[in-house]
Amino acid sequence: xxxxxxxxxxxxxxxxxxxxxxxxxxxxxxxxxxxxxxxxxxxxxxxxxxxxxxxxxxxxxxxxxxxxxxxxxxxxxxxxxxxxxxxxxxxxxxxxxxxxxxxxxxxxxxxxxxxxxxxxxxxxxxxxxxxxxxxxxxxxxxxxxxxxxxxxxxxxxxxxxxxxxxxxxxxxxxxxxxxxxxxxxxxxxxxxxxxxxxxxxxxxxxxxxxxxxxxxxxxxxxxxxxxxxxxxxxxxxxxxxxxxxxxxxxxxxxxxxxxxxxxxxxxxxxxxxxxxxxxxxxxxxxxxxxxxxxxxxxxxxxxxxxxxxxxxxxxxxxxxxxxxxxxxxxxxxxxxxxxxxxxxxxxxxxxxxxxxxxxxxxxxxxxxxxxxxxxxxxxxxxxxxxxxxxxxxxxxxxxxxxxxxxxxxxxxxxxxxxxxxxxxxxxxxxxxxxxxxxxxxxxxxxxxxxxxxxxxxxxxxxxxxxxxxxxxxxxxxxxxxxxxxxxxxxxxxxxxxxxxxxxxxxxxxxxxxxxxxxxxxxxxxxxxxxxxxxxxxxxxxxxxxxxxxxxxxxxxxxxxxxxxxxxxxxxxxxxxxxxxxxxxxxxxxxxxxxxxxxxxxxxxxxxxxxxxxxxxxxxxxxxxxxxxxxxxxxxxxxxxxxxxxxxxxxxxxxxxxxxxxxxxxxxxxxxxxxxxxxxxxxxxxxxxxxxxxxxxxxxxxxxxxxxxxxxxxxxxxxxxxxxxxxxxxxxxxxxxxxxxxxxxxxxxxxxxxxxxxxxxxxxxxxxxxxxxxxxxxxxxxxxxxxxxxxxxxxxxxxxxxxxxxxxxxxxxxxxxxxxxxxxxxxxxxxxxxxx
Numbered sequence: 001x002x003x004x005x006x007x008x009x010x011x012x013x014x015x016x017x018x019x020x021x022x023x024x025x026x027x028x029x030x031x032x033x034x035x036x037x038x039x040x041x042x043x044x045x046x047x048x049x050x051x052x053x054x055x056x057x058x059x060x061x062x063x064x065x066x067x068x069x070x071x072x073x074x075x076x077x078x079x080x081x082x083x084x085x086x087x088x089x090x091x092x093x094x095x096x097x098x099x100x101x102x103x104x105x106x107x108x109x110x111x112x113x114x115x116x117x118x119x120x121x122x123x124x125x126x127x128x129x130x131x132x133x134x135x136x137x138x139x140x141x142x143x144x145x146x147x148x149x150x151x152x153x154x155x156x157x158x159x160x161x162x163x164x165x166x167x168x169x170x171x172x173x174x175x176x177x178x179x180x181x182x183x184x185x186x187x188x189x190x191x192x193x194x195x196x197x198x199x200x201x202x203x204x205x206x207x208x209x210x211x212x213x214x215x216x217x218x219x220x221x222x223x224x225x226x227x228x229x230x231x232x233x234x235x236x237x238x239x240x241x242x243x244x245x246x247x248x249x250x251x252x253x254x255x256x257x258x259x260x261x262x263x264x265x266x267x268x269x270x271x272x273x274x275x276x277x278x279x280x281x282x283x284x285x286x287x288x289x290x291x292x293x294x295x296x297x298x299x300x301x302x303x304x305x306x307x308x309x310x311x312x313x314x315x316x317x318x319x320x321x322x323x324x325x326x327x328x329x330x331x332x333x334x335x336x337x338x339x340x341x342x343x344x345x346x347x348x349x350x351x352x353x354x355x356x357x358x359x360x361x362x363x364x365x366x367x368x369x370x371x372x373x374x375x376x377x378x379x380x381x382x383x384x385x386x387x388x389x390x391x392x393x394x395x396x397x398x399x400x401x402x403x404x405x406x407x408x409x410x411x412x413x414x415x416x417x418x419x420x421x422x423x424x425x426x427x428x429x430x431x432x433x434x435x436x437x438x439x440x441x442x443x444x445x446x447x448x449x450x451x452x453x454x455x456x457x458x459x460x461x462x463x464x465x466x467x468x469x470x471x472x473x474x475x476x477x478x479x480x481x482x483x484x485x486x487x488x489x490x491x492x493x494x495x496x497x498x499x500x501x502x503x504x505x506x507x508x509x510x511x512x513x514x515x516x517x518x519x520x521x522x523x524x525x526x527x528x529x530x531x532x533x534x535x536x537x538x539x540x541x542x543x544x545x546x547x548x549x550x551x552x553x554x555x556x557x558x559x560x561x562x563x564x565x566x567x568x569x570x571x572x573x574x575x576x577x578x579x580x581x582x583x584x585x586x587x588x589x590x591x592x593x594x595x596x597x598x599x600x601x602x603x604x605x606x607x608x609x610x611x612x613x614x615x616x617x618x619x620x621x622x623x624x625x626x627x628x629x630x631x632x633x634x635x636x637x638x639x640x641x642x643x644x645x646x647x648x649x650x651x652x653x654x655x656x657x658x659x660x661x662x663x664x665x666x667x668x669x670x671x672x673x674x675x676x677x678x679x680x681x682x683x684x685x686x687x688x689x690x691x692x693x694x695x696x697x698x699x700x701x702x703x704x705x706x707x708x709x710x711x712x713x714x715x716x717x718x719x720x721x722x723x724x725x726x727x728x729x730x731x732x733x734x735x736x737x738x739x740x741x742x743x744x745x746x747x748x749x750x751x752x753x754x755x756x757x758x759x760x761x762x763x764x765x766x767x768x769x770x771x772x773x774x775x776x777x778x779x780x781x782x783x784x785x786x787x788x789x790x791x792x793x794x795x796x797x798x799x800x801x802x803x804x805x806x807x808x809x810x811x812x813x814x815x816x817x818x819x820x821x822x823x824x825x826x827x828x829x830x831x832x833x834x835x
Contacts, residue, residue: 029085029156050093072099116187132183335767395439460606464686469698471617515569643677
């Protein structure tokens with residue numbers, strides 16, 4: 001038998017938790033038994049996580065302090081544990097975590113174990129927060145126990161009469177293993193002897209009873225069976241009487257609840273009626289308030305409309321007043337100015353004439369000085385030769401450097417313009433040029449020497465700069481360069497814009513750029529967005545001036561626009577590959593820059609042209625080993641370069657016989673043979689006697705290219721020997737007519753001065769009439785100010801009236817809000833009483 005009465009019942013859920021026959025679960029705490037045998041059976045009673053407890057009285061109880069455990073932590077609570085029985089304090093402490101108990105030194109034999117539990121941590125649940133198994137002597141005794149789901153929080157629970165046997169070692173082990181969360185236990189009681197059987201019901205044969213622990217059938221005699229039946233009958237009759245009494249009590253409670261509900265419903269009906277009345281009143285007040293709001297909105301909108309009208313009228317009046325005052329002041333100032341200017345008009349005319357004379361004298365001196373400076377500079381260039389030749393040698397490329405070829409070029413006297421070339425091993429030939437650049441010289445050094453020739457275009461001279469040499473010697477790099485290390489083309493145009501900016505106070509410039517190429521003896525426009533309908537041809541627009549109709553001529557304002565144009569032309573250029581260069585230019589790229597200048601001091605106008613030419617590579621056909629279309633390209637390139645050589649040779653031969661009359665010059669040009677090639681035809685006006693020319697000859701230092709290098713140097717030497725004579729300015733005849741027109745306009749100024757004197761007299765009469773008009777306008781302004789004051793007073797009255805209406809409306813809104821609060825509180829009270 002247990003220490004207290006049974007409270008287990010037949011619950012299938014609880015039965016599923018017990019794994020050992022004879023055990024039971026009780027939903028209450030420990031209750032001490034008055035039987036001395038029961039006290040003697042208790043061997044050990046441990047307060048898990050707590051201190052020693054003693055209870056004196058009819059049934060003495062002694063609970064030991066927590067010991068025999070291994071591992072785990074202690075939990076305690078001060079809250080009261082319900083259904084704690086005679087020792088509720090043991091359920092206020094517990095051992096938690098990973099732990100087990102080992103009870104030693106027990107005599108061998110049979111024992112029974114009672115386990116005491118209470119959920120004192122997860123007091124608010126939910127279920128399933130702490131589920132664990134209990135093993136006794138390594139056999140599962142309780143499976144997936146969840147104390148909270150059985151009795152809830154802070155309530156006692158017992159698992160009683162778990163049978164166990166102690167062996168010769170006298171050890172009983174109790175192990176707790178968590179399934180979800182950490183296991184806990186509040187107390188462990190070990191009793192001597194196996195649990196007793198309790199007979200609770202009859203078996204199927206009517207002659208046996210079942211044990212209340214293990215439900216095993218127990219055989220009884222007839223007398224014992226009769227006594228058991230009588231005991232059960234008395235027990236059931238007693239329970240029936242108790243149930244009838246409880247039923248009567250519940251009926252009385254139901255009747256009282258019904259009467260209370262009827263009274264509450266009647267009260268609720270009254271509240272509903274009152275609430276309907278209040279709602280109707282609120283609805284009526286709401287409609288009235290909406291009407292007042294509409295009226296108020298109409299009044300407010302009308303006020304705003306009137307106020308805007310008055311404000312606009314006042315602003316318009318003020319604007320008119322300011323305009324009238326300003327006009328009056330201006331008229332007064334003009335009248336006084338005219339009156340004061342009449343006596344000193346003659347003196348002013350005399351002073352102006354004196355200043356004009358001084359200005360003309362200074363202008364003449366400035367022009368003379370500028371002409372002298374330009375003449376000296378041009379004489380300096382002419383003393384060096386109008387065709388200047390610069391030689392530039394590229395460095396060895398990676399392939400040449402790896403094969404370690406012999407370098408055939410010497411730069412010992414490069415600073416003096418001398419270049420040495422090793423011919424057939426030991427023989428050395430010296431070439432003389434205006435400037436020689438070594439492979440170590442950069443783009444800045446090259447442009448520094450070329451810039452004086454290039455900037456002559458701003459002074460009205462035609463200029464031609466071209467690069468000549470074998471394929472792969474760096475002609476395109478010298479002329480175009482890269483975005484990080486730009487060449488002559490970009491640097492020249494950048495310098496032109498800089499000088500034009502410095503001279504803008506005395507000279508205005510208009511610069512335009514076009515990009516052409518001569519490919520297979522055809523002129524192509526590299527800036528055209530689509531191919532032209534017909535082939536581009538070279539036309540002569542005036543004596544010695546050539547032009548290509550239909551070509552795109554882009555006006556440029558800054559260097560950024562120049563770079564975009566140069567890039568567009570470079571990308572559209574024809575290229576190809578051969579044995580000499582894998583990315584060879586197969587056409588002559590020609591950048592034409594036209595500069596139109598006007599001297600703001602003298603009125604002189606010029607139109608000059610700058611050609612920047614990147615010639616295609618010059619090499620023998622046998623060396624390039626090309627066929628088909630590439631062969632045709634190479635033949636066209638060699639033909640145009642031969643024509644250029646013929647022109648240079650003719651200029652060198654006839655230079656001593658070039659006359660300075662225009663007719664003879666034109667005859668000479670026609671005999672020289674400019675028209676034998678599109679290249680020379682385009683450059684005709686920049687290779688003649690009135691232009692400045694600069695040639696870059698590009699060579700290779702490799703022994704493999706010796707033949708082409710010597711050929712290029714010989715051609716450059718012939719070019720350097722040409723003397724074209726003094727260069728001439730290219731005047732723009734279109735500006736002469738403009739100067740004549742300006743002269744006529746100056747003559748008309750004397751008539752204008754006489755007319756001014758007559759106008760002064762007319763202004764005096766107008767001034768007097770405007771003074772009278774100003775007086776009348778001032779009278780009108782005074783009347784308008786009086787009207788504005790009256791309208792301002794009317795606006796003040798309207799604002800006061802509007803504020804009173806706003807105050808009334810605010811009071812009505814406050815009353816409505818308080819009524820809504822009362823209705824809401826009344827609804828809440830009625831709902832609470834109904835529930």
